[in-house]
Amino acid sequence: MSRGAQIGLVAAFLLAVLVAVPWAIEASGRWDLYYTLTSVALLSIASAGVWLTFYIGRINIGQGAYALMGGYVSAILVVDYGISFWLTLPAAGLACAAVSVLIGLPILRLRGVYFAMVTLVLTEVARLAALALPVTNGAKGISNIPLPGGISLFGLTLIPDFATLANVKPAFYYLAVILMILCFAGMYRLVHSRLGQLCRSLQQNEELASSIGVNIAYLRVLAYAVSSFLGGLGGAIFIAISRSVYPSSFAVQDSINFMLNCFLGGLGYVFGPMLGTLVLYFGWDMLFLAGQWQLLIYSSVLILLMVWLPNGLFSIRLPRRGGGQP
Amino acid sequence: MEQVIANGLYLGAQYALIALGLTLIFALMNVLNFAHGQMYVLGGFVSYTVYGQLGLPFVVALVASAVTLAVVGALIERFLFRTVIRRSHREESTMLLAAGIAFFLDAVILLMFGEKQRGVPKIMDGVLNWDFRIIMPYDRILVGTLAIAAIAGFILYMQYSKTGRALRALAQDRVAAQLMGVDVDRYSMIGFALGALLAGVVGGLLVTITGVNSGIGGPISIKAFMMVMIGGAGVISGAIAGGFILGMLESVGLSVLHAYGDITYLVIFASLMVFLAIRPQGLMGKPWG
Numbered sequence: 001m002s003r004g005a006q007i008g009l010v011a012a013f014l015l016a017v018l019v020a021v022p023w024a025i026e027a028s029g030r031w032d033l034y035y036t037l038t039s040v041a042l043l044s045i046a047s048a049g050v051w052l053t054f055y056i057g058r059i060n061i062g063q064g065a066y067a068l069m070g071g072y073v074s075a076i077l078v079v080d081y082g083i084s085f086w087l088t089l090p091a092a093g094l095a096c097a098a099v100s101v102l103i104g105l106p107i108l109r110l111r112g113v114y115f116a117m118v119t120l121v122l123t124e125v126a127r128l129a130a131l132a133l134p135v136t137n138g139a140k141g142i143s144n145i146p147l148p149g150g151i152s153l154f155g156l157t158l159i160p161d162f163a164t165l166a167n168v169k170p171a172f173y174y175l176a177v178i179l180m181i182l183c184f185a186g187m188y189r190l191v192h193s194r195l196g197q198l199c200r201s202l203q204q205n206e207e208l209a210s211s212i213g214v215n216i217a218y219l220r221v222l223a224y225a226v227s228s229f230l231g232g233l234g235g236a237i238f239i240a241i242s243r244s245v246y247p248s249s250f251a252v253q254d255s256i257n258f259m260l261n262c263f264l265g266g267l268g269y270v271f272g273p274m275l276g277t278l279v280l281y282f283g284w285d286m287l288f289l290a291g292q293w294q295l296l297i298y299s300s301v302l303i304l305l306m307v308w309l310p311n312g313l314f315s316i317r318l319p320r321r322g323g324g325q326p
Numbered sequence: 327m328e329q330v331i332a333n334g335l336y337l338g339a340q341y342a343l344i345a346l347g348l349t350l351i352f353a354l355m356n357v358l359n360f361a362h363g364q365m366y367v368l369g370g371f372v373s374y375t376v377y378g379q380l381g382l383p384f385v386v387a388l389v390a391s392a393v394t395l396a397v398v399g400a401l402i403e404r405f406l407f408r409t410v411i412r413r414s415h416r417e418e419s420t421m422l423l424a425a426g427i428a429f430f431l432d433a434v435i436l437l438m439f440g441e442k443q444r445g446v447p448k449i450m451d452g453v454l455n456w457d458f459r460i461i462m463p464y465d466r467i468l469v470g471t472l473a474i475a476a477i478a479g480f481i482l483y484m485q486y487s488k489t490g491r492a493l494r495a496l497a498q499d500r501v502a503a504q505l506m507g508v509d510v511d512r513y514s515m516i517g518f519a520l521g522a523l524l525a526g527v528v529g530g531l532l533v534t535i536t537g538v539n540s541g542i543g544g545p546i547s548i549k550a551f552m553m554v555m556i557g558g559a560g561v562i563s564g565a566i567a568g569g570f571i572l573g574m575l576e577s578v579g580l581s582v583l584h585a586y587g588d589i590t591y592l593v594i595f596a597s598l599m600v601f602l603a604i605r606p607q608g609l610m611g612k613p614w615g
Contacts, residue, residue, distance in 0.1 A: 106603030128592040263422035299429035310414035
């Protein structure tokens with residue numbers, strides 16, 4: 001793709017999500033779509049983190065743990081300490097990143113299914129810890145979290161106080177979408193940088209990379225920390241929207257969904273998680289009409305998609321060769 | 327204390343049987359079967375229908391569970407996993423498929439059997455009471471014994487039958503087995519069916535004690551993953567060891583830690599992560615699986 005076409009695509013995407021979608025929603029009066037799309041944007045941020053761990057060759061089914069932790073950090077700071085929501089966002093991300101470094105140092109030595117299973121267990125640990133720790137208020141969770149306040153600089157209102165807005169949904173939509181754009185722009189930059197090349201060398205062969213002089217221990221912890229940062233960020237905003245957090249807010253199911261989003265979009269494509277999240281979340285929502293058949297249809301489609309396109313939705317563009325052989 | 331050990335052994339026998347199926351599938355196909363817990367639930371419901379609803383003897387129900395699951399497993403391998411493994415660039419893609427199958431089985435079970443907790447009449451009455459030191463109902467003892475017998479039968483089968491030898495060869499080195507004339511496709515299917523069969527047998531056994539409901543598939547899968555990790559993925563002795571160790575930990579943990587509330591699992595999980603940090607391949611696993 002030429003540079004001009006790329007810029008055109010990006011501009012069209014930005015125009016679509018920032019102008020066209022809100023306009024269409026206002027025009028059609030389907031306000032509930034704001035919530036759906038906001039969720040998609042947030043979940044795709046967390047999924048992008050999972051995708052990055054896939055990029056270094058690790059199957060990460062533990063993103064739910066960091067999303068939950070990010071949510072709790074933000075909720076506790078806002079409710080118990082009265083800190084502005086906007087400050088708790090980076091705090092939640094950084095806290096998750098710090099914890100992930102501690103956890104990652106030992107467990108990133110694991111590979112393949114071992115790593116996958118440990119991270120799956122990690123989600124369960126996070127849920128049980130949230131139940132047991134005193135600061136998280138146990139099974140009752142934390143509810144009635146106040147809406148994000150405003151930010152003003154020199155008397156100029158940069159972000160209005162969410163509580164004063166007549167309709168808070170578009171505000172959260174813009175917040176989530178802008179963060180999503182920043183996140184994926186960052187991911188794109190990361191993957192196409194020297195660091196991204198090094199990460200890909202880990203995916204292919206860690207011993208070889210190490211023998212050439214790549215600091216694999218540092219790189220994989222770094223990638224895992226970035227991944228957890230994104231998980232915490234997504235979780236924190238999600239909690240701010242639902243205004244309550246419980247130990248079951250992010251469970252094993254969510255961790256698996258984050259992973260499925262990446263698979264469905266395609267592991268070889270930076271924007272795979274975004275597309276995967278959109279398709280999975282919307283598909284699930286639309287199938288609500290099918291009532292009791294919802295899960296059956298959803299899972300059948302998932303299986304069929306996997307049988308036809310095992311390399312993700314984005315792989316449709318790849319030229320087909322005989323017999324579907326890679 | 328005797329009671330705790332007896333409980334641990336009883337739990338361990340069932341857990342080991344669950345973990346065996348999972349580890350077998352993993353060893354043969356390098357597939358992490360997310361749907362294992364759902365297969366277990368399906369086995370439980372088949373037994374519930376045959377034994378609880380139709381009133382046929384329990385043995386028939388157990389065989390029905392085993393056969394149903396073996397057929398389901400074989401079909402899943404033949405038509406889904408084989409296709410995806412052949413077409414996919416990365417072998418992790420099978421995990422999405424496995425998760426999809428788990429959802430699918432969940433949906434089927436929910437539609438066919440509803441969401442209620444189902445139980446069946448006891449297969450045996452009476453309680454063993456050894457001087458109030460060990461108190462254990464007879465049906466639990468029977469189920470535990472059957473589970474151990476199934477494990478022993480499985481080991482003998484793997485050790486001495488032709489199929490077992492082919493499966494072990496496949497697990498050791500797929501390419502080498504193929505070069506030696508093992509029909510890889512056929513034995514992959516048999517292995518997957520065997521793994522699913524084991525899940526069905528445990529489901530059929532346990533429905534007589536704990537009953538079954540459609541929501542327990544996921545938690546069972548997670549427990550099975552833990553056992554496999556403790557013992558080492560893809561190793562049969564490891565799965566058995568992992569099952570008994572987890573059963574023991576649970577039994578001891580519940581009796582020692584119950585004063586501190588519901589933290590047994592938190593402690594088990596946390597110690598598992600520390601253990602894996604020291605010994606990533608589990609007790610008996612090959613490094614890097």
